[in-house]
Amino acid sequence: MVHCDGLLFQYPAGEFSLRVASFEVAEGQSVAIVGPSGCGKSTLLKLIAGILVPAEGAIRVADHTLSSLPLPQRQRFRASRIGMVFQEFELVDYLSVEDNILLPYYLSDGLTLDDAVRERARTLATAVGIGDFLPRHPRSMSQGERQRVAICRALVTKPGLVLADEPTASLDPANQTRSVALLREQSAGVGAALVMVTHDHGTLAGFDRVVDLGSLVTITPTV
């Protein structure tokens, strides 16, 4: 699903550079990326998402060389093929929960919003336990509930890949494990590979692979 070869990324100010010789994620596989702060976990995620473009190397996602696509195509590809879950969830507070879940369909001309999509959004919401909250606005919801909305939004397009950037950072410890399990289950449910960046080792159980980006050593999860 994801193939990164000989990546070099450097921010314009030059304060940070990231080199990744090789990184791969198979279809349907769940991968957790860990590592010390500042080692480039989030940057790698943004490179895979096509938000950032590497100075060297190539990134292929679902047989598309994302790193060589022009910006509009990268954006269209991301909206339709990649689901994003952010640290602060980044829900749009003036939209209802239902509209937040359907947001990719309002943004990308590569996606068509129809009754089947709406039904899928409702089914996803019900599956993660927020089926009754669809008309509500995110501000009236708890952090855990907001995160479920973000998970539904990431999965509603039936993406091949879900990228999650520290999705448990805003949650209390009791909710962290449950939320990651939910994200993994739902991603698996739509057949999507999952790449999750985290610094919380308590949530790593159940992942197919854990990659320590800091040492570029792949470790096996301790279940």
Add this chain to the structure above:
Amino acid sequence: MKISGSLYLGWRHLQRHKAKTALLTGALTLAVFLPIGVSLFVSQAETRLRTRAVETPLLLGAPGSPLELVFNGLYFNQPELAPLTMRQMHETREGDWCHAIPLNARYHARGHRIVGTSLDYFTFRHLSVTQGSQMVRLGDCVLGASVARQWGLGPGDHVISSPEALFDMAGVYPLKMRVTGVLAPTGGADDRAIFTDVKTTWVISGLAHGHQDATKVSDNEVLGKAKDGTLTLNASVVEYNEITPENVASFHFHGDPEDFPLTSAIILPRDHKGKTILLGRYQDRKGEVQLVEPPLVMDNLFTTVFQIRDVVVAALALVAGAALLISALVFALSHRLRQREFDSLKAIGADASSLRALILFEGGFVIVASLAMAGILTAVLRALAPWLVRLVAG
């Protein structure tokens, strides 16, 4: 770019922030409307006031404010004008350079001005009677179209003049006048007036009256009888407050009618030469009477009004500019506050043009809504302008 999605998100944002949207729209609406509204109102007032002034070549009145004289002679306002006498009006006819129409617009009936004049006034103003007939005798009146419509009165009904000083026992008594006709609507000051003969207004003022035949009263009503036959009667003698065919003959004047008051007189010169001679003649008599040209008086008024209007419009334009800048600032700050939202939308897959469309829609909606509101307000003002001008200018 997905325009429909951007419009939907923009609309949802405006809906979710109704108060901010309404405040911005309201501020921009006022910023656009107020300068236009002030200009429109002044323009409508000018047209309305100047038209009637242009139709009235000269006005004669007692010394004082020319503007008050014009407003009395044209719009029947300013009833407190110093009196002009009939004699002073008749003196204008010297040399036969003009024709004069008396106006006594001092009294009212339930807020509508009673205008004492002659039948010439109706010819001069092209006023025609659509119901009933013209006034034929003392105590008759014809109603302006608005008065008749407002009160639901027509020929055969009666109008009672309002007492001018309710607690003044020696003051003006109400007079019950017979309505003989209703005038066709003109859209002007004549619609809101009650016209009667100038002598009837003197009855209202107490200069003429009618009462029981003094030779037929009982002894109880006679206070004294002089050797020359003059009777002194007490207050129980009936004084009529309605003029009827039976008592009209008993009405009589006390004093010389030539000394009786008018508020103004419309002077109609025979020709331009007559007008010039009259103006020259009255140039040196400003201490006794004044002869004014209403169009010039209105020109003077509007010169001042336009100066004030220009200052007001300039001030409003500055306020409008400030409102626009503040609105732009609000948009800019709002945009900055929403930067994280826009970054998230980009991360999800929105392209830059979709975000621009979203921002432009929100700003554009407020601007278009403000322009539409200002347009509606302008249309409403245009429709109400005649009424507002009447309310303000009389």
